[in-house]
Amino acid sequence: MEKNDVQKKLFSEINNKKLFQRSLGNSLDYVEEVFERTVFPSKQAISNLDSFNEALPDNGLPGESIIETLNKYGSPATVAQLGGRYFGFVNGSAVPAGIAAKLMATFWDQNTALNIISPISGKLEAVVEQWLNELFGFDNKCVSGFVTGTSAANFCGISAARYRILSNLGWDVNEKGLRNAPAIRIVAGKHAHSSVIKAVNMNGLGQECIEWVDTDLQGRIEHEKMPPLDNSCIVLLQAGNVNSGAFDNFNAVCKVANEAGAWVHIDGAFGLWAQCSSTLKKWTNGIHLADSWAVDGHKTLNTPYDCGIIICKHQNALRSAMHMSGSYIMKNETRDGMYHTGDMSRRSRIIELWATIKSLGKKGIDELVTNMHLRALQFASLLTEANGFEVLNEIDFNQIIVCCKTDDLTEKVMRFIQDDGTCWVGHSKWNNKRVIRISICSWATTKNDVALSFHAFKRALQKATT
Numbered sequence: 416m417e418k419n420d421v422q423k424k425l426f427s428e429i430n431n432k433k434l435f436q437r438s439l440g441n442s443l444d445y446v447e448e449v450f451e452r453t454v455f456p457s458k459q460a461i462s463n464l465d466s467f468n469e470a471l472p473d474n475g476l477p478g479e480s481i482i483e484t485l486n487k488y489g490s491p492a493t494v495a496q497l498g499g500r501y502f503g504f505v506n507g508s509a510v511p512a513g514i515a516a517k518l519m520a521t522f523w524d525q526n527t528a529l530n531i532i533s534p535i536s537g538k539l540e541a542v543v544e545q546w547l548n549e550l551f552g553f554d555n556k557c558v559s560g561f562v563t564g565t566s567a568a569n570f571c572g573i574s575a576a577r578y579r580i581l582s583n584l585g586w587d588v589n590e591k592g593l594r595n596a597p598a599i600r601i602v603a604g605k606h607a608h609s610s611v612i613k614a615v616n617m618n619g620l621g622q623e624c625i626e627w628v629d630t631d632l633q634g635r636i637e638h639e640k641m642p643p644l645d646n647s648c649i650v651l652l653q654a655g656n657v658n659s660g661a662f663d664n665f666n667a668v669c670k671v672a673n674e675a676g677a678w679v680h681i682d683g684a685f686g687l688w689a690q691c692s693s694t695l696k697k698w699t700n701g702i703h704l705a706d707s708w709a710v711d712g713h714k715t716l717n718t719p720y721d722c723g724i725i726i727c728k729h730q731n732a733l734r735s736a737m738h739m740s741g742s743y744i745m746k747n748e749t750r751d752g753m754y755h756t757g758d759m760s761r762r763s764r765i766i767e768l769w770a771t772i773k774s775l776g777k778k779g780i781d782e783l784v785t786n787m788h789l790r791a792l793q794f795a796s797l798l799t800e801a802n803g804f805e806v807l808n809e810i811d812f813n814q815i816i817v818c819c820k821t822d823d824l825t826e827k828v829m830r831f832i833q834d835d836g837t838c839w840v841g842h843s844k845w846n847n848k849r850v851i852r853i854s855i856c857s858w859a860t861t862k863n864d865v866a867l868s869f870h871a872f873k874r875a876l877q878k879a880t881t
């Protein structure tokens with residue numbers, strides 16, 4: 416059969432294994448060196464990124480040359496997030512089986528909208544949905560949607576809450592929209608993550624309807640100060656404050672909310688996994704009493720990016736909020752993933768989530784999560800004992816907030832740590848102080864990584880004060 420030029424090129428590339436072997440070879444070389452190289456790319460590597468400033472090509476280039484350009488200029492400009500000394504933001508690493516599964520899934524290129532489009536994806540979503548219920552101690556009727564991250568999961572959770580609350584008040588938001596709808600009250604701690612507020616905005620509720628509740632020095636909601644709740648309320652709680660790592664008191668709040676007929680949504684981006692650690696599950700006591708939960712695979716669980724999950728106790732509310740239809744849609748009798756998310760077509764991130772959970776098992780997840788806490792304790796105690804650093808938070812989980820004598824010195828020290836390359840940390844503000852924020856979120860972080868990183872802190876302080 417006659418092939419056009421682009422088909423000739425693409426068929427030749429797909430049949431010639433060299434392109435993929437090259438890409439795999441480069442990736443394996445990367446894995447070999449990434450644990451030892453400087454955590455942040457060098458200035459040279461970043462300046463070499465200008466090589467990408469090219470005109471849009473008229474004619475396509477050979478795949479191998481594209482891969483080589485990426486390897487030459489892209490790879491050195493990556494951040495060594497896979498290793499054990501990246502402590503920036505709350506960014507997880509990725510466990511090997513997750514990476515390998517994702518690699519294979521890249522070739523499969525599955526769209527997991529409907530079971531009929533990808534039976535393997537549909538099957539794994541249904542299986543992992545139940546595994547998650549078991550891991551988090553949720554009722555087995557809870558349903559999951561597999562989304563890009565916790566920001567998307569927060570959006571889905573608040574959407575389901577909005578649907579259910581309004582429906583209970585006799586209003587179908589899908590039919591009538593929000594104009595003239597009964598008022599929804601949102602109750603949130605002053606330390607709610609901005610992605611939760613964004614989700615409130617994206618759901619058209621607006622920040623004016625938020626009743627802010629004071630938080631304690633660790634950022635936990637002061638539940639005694641909550642306003643009286645009723646059945647028009649959505650209560651937003653968090654498992655893991657993005658700075659301090661602290662947890663709200665779920666038991667206390669959920670009991671009151673449940674009695675009032677309010678909906679509780681928990682942003683557990685990284686902290687929900689504390690439930691899987693025998694040492695840390697004291698912090699997640701009562702999470703099963705909430706109505707919806709947003710959590711990431713790509714943070715604490717260490718799946719590859721992008722992997723977020725919305726879990727909801729009320730299948731009907733989530734499905735109604737995410738509803739769509741079309742004469743061409745072929746539904747499965749039991750479960751189709753697209754009704755649990757805002758997307759229709761989605762890549763099959765469930766494959767690496769399934770592989771990651773299977774690779775670790777319940778015991779491995781416990782050990783992985785607990786180790787993040789132990790390494791945080793180790794880091795915090797080294798900093799506390801050293802002169803010149805002050806740890807400002809209680810180390811409930813994996814986050815450390817540390818500062819030096821003045822804001823300027825803290826900022827300077829952080830820049831020197833970043834330049835040093837041993838580890839990478841970012842900054843934040845905590846109780847009006849400029850702080851350095853350390854997040855231990857990689858399976859790979861060892862005692863030695865913490866010791867090496869602590870020495871980088873000391874070197875940076877010395878450099879900043881001499």
Ligand SMILES: Cc1ncc(COP(=O)(O)O)c(C=O)c1O
Pocket residue numbers: 504505563564565566567608610611653655656657682683684685711723
């Ligand atoms: C507490 C909390 N909630 C939500 C998010 C947003 O998650 P994602 O980046 O996966 O959208 C983060 C990100 O760090 C977080 O720490």
